[in-house]
Amino acid sequence: MLEKINHNRRYFLTTMIKTIAATQFGIFGCTKQHATSATAELPIEGELPSLVGVIAWLNSQPLTVDELRGKVVLINFWTYTCINWLRQLPYVRAWAEKYKDQGLVVIGIHTPEFEFEKNIDNVRRASTEMKIDYLIAVDNDYAVWRAFGNRYWPALYFVDTQGRIRHHQFGEGEYERSERVIQQLLSESGTDRVGQEMVEVDARGFEAAADWNSLQSPENYLGYERTENFASPGAVLNKRRLYTAPAQFQRNQWALSGDWTIGKQAIVLNKSGGRIACRFHARDLHLVMGPTAPGTSVRFRVFVDGQPAVAARGLDIDGRGEGTVTEQRLYQLVRQPQPISDRQFEIEFLDAGVEAFAFTFG
Structure with missing residues (x-):
């Protein structure tokens, strides 16, 4: 999570209408x-x-x-x-x-x-x-x-x-x-x-300390209040919608595919099979997420450059590139070996009922 001083609160940069004046949000994030x-x-x-x-x-x-x-x-x-x-x-x-x-x-x-x-x-x-x-x-x-x-x-x-x-x-x-x-x-x-x-x-x-020399991706929130660089066309707020992801991404863009609701703080998956994708440049990729209903769990698979995240798996991924969301917390999904370069990340949820809040990197 990078410095938030003197940055303006930003909303969707693509299909959203900016109806609220931008304000400082120094209190709204971690800082290095x-x-x-x-x-x-x-x-x-x-x-x-x-x-x-x-x-x-x-x-x-x-x-x-x-x-x-x-x-x-x-x-x-x-x-x-x-x-x-x-x-x-x-x-x-x-x-x-x-x-x-x-x-x-x-x-x-x-x-x-x-x-x-x-x-x-x-x-x-x-x-x-x-x-x-x-x-x-x-x-x-x-x-x-x-x-x-x-x-x-x-x-x-x-x-x-x-x-x-x-x-x-x-x-x-x-x-x-x-x-x-x-x-x-x-x-x-x-x-x-x-x-x-x-x-x-x-x-x-x-x-573990971040790999600052290779870190080129900033924290990004997924709720519409503070997100940036959303690449799926036709964003709709607070309503269910079927999303598609573009064929190509720029670094630090992210997108959805499947049946999602984009809320103020988080995005919520309504049907199994939904995906979140982003292009990033960092050793580590984390996602703050949790099940929407207490006591439930949501299975997922993680892919890096189209392949199961095995060699580049984070703490919350098993040897097959899979994991389970069981509680509301930060999940480490990718810790890639050297050399660090731009990567395409994708997570596929095998069950409905997950909400995701923010990407962070290290």
Whole structure:
């Protein structure tokens, strides 16, 4: 997911009538930007805002700002399908473990991007699968997000023992700098056993760093509110329609074939046999999707350049190039070996009842 600052919200570029003025949507996506202004003095950037508005706490009893005084606090805004946050996670998890006995408190503020991410059971399941042991505050109403004036997933805010924000980091990266800030704030607090060593992480699967040198495909949403480069002719909003895909694609275009409904946030497959296709240039391709009905599953096949995705299969694909959608989350469908080049991706659903939200790449 690439930087969203100063980009305009965009609707279908082909057959859709643009009836709403474009607005900034910096809050609407993960970002890889590095907007940190680092100085040795760590200037005061503000006060830790109230945590009132959190609807639930996981791994913790409810906490207040007053109860956090005397602790160095790392605030991490996240949403569980954000690939940029997933790649940042191993570092946050390692810092939480390494410095917990030295006075660091890590709080993950889960502020949802998609409606299904408001489901606390989904958040709880994801945090368990991702081995998150630090505190999690569920911010479904964006109360804490707004109190911070935050606009990005992921975002880190570093707070000293007096409740003052001393540093921030928007997007992935700058891990050594972030850990140095943690060490400095702990040292300022009087902790005398803070070492200078950096954590070492072994990031794999979803958490592996992107192949930035070959990444030429940006995140793209599939719902009509924010999609770009839709190539199937005759798009219709909020109604069932039979779509066909063009014979050829330009890089980063996408298309549908089969019986689909294009909604505001997602596309929904009404009959089995529907396909989504796109042309991309990246090592990894992910798709945020899930079954439309809880407790159901949808089988699929993945093709790369017309062949079953076997050598280039991602984590959620078996040795035959097939997989099953069982829950609402991010699925890794392609991890192609070198050399990286333009590829034609296609996913065929063998059952109806799937909804797809966004492509992300790495």
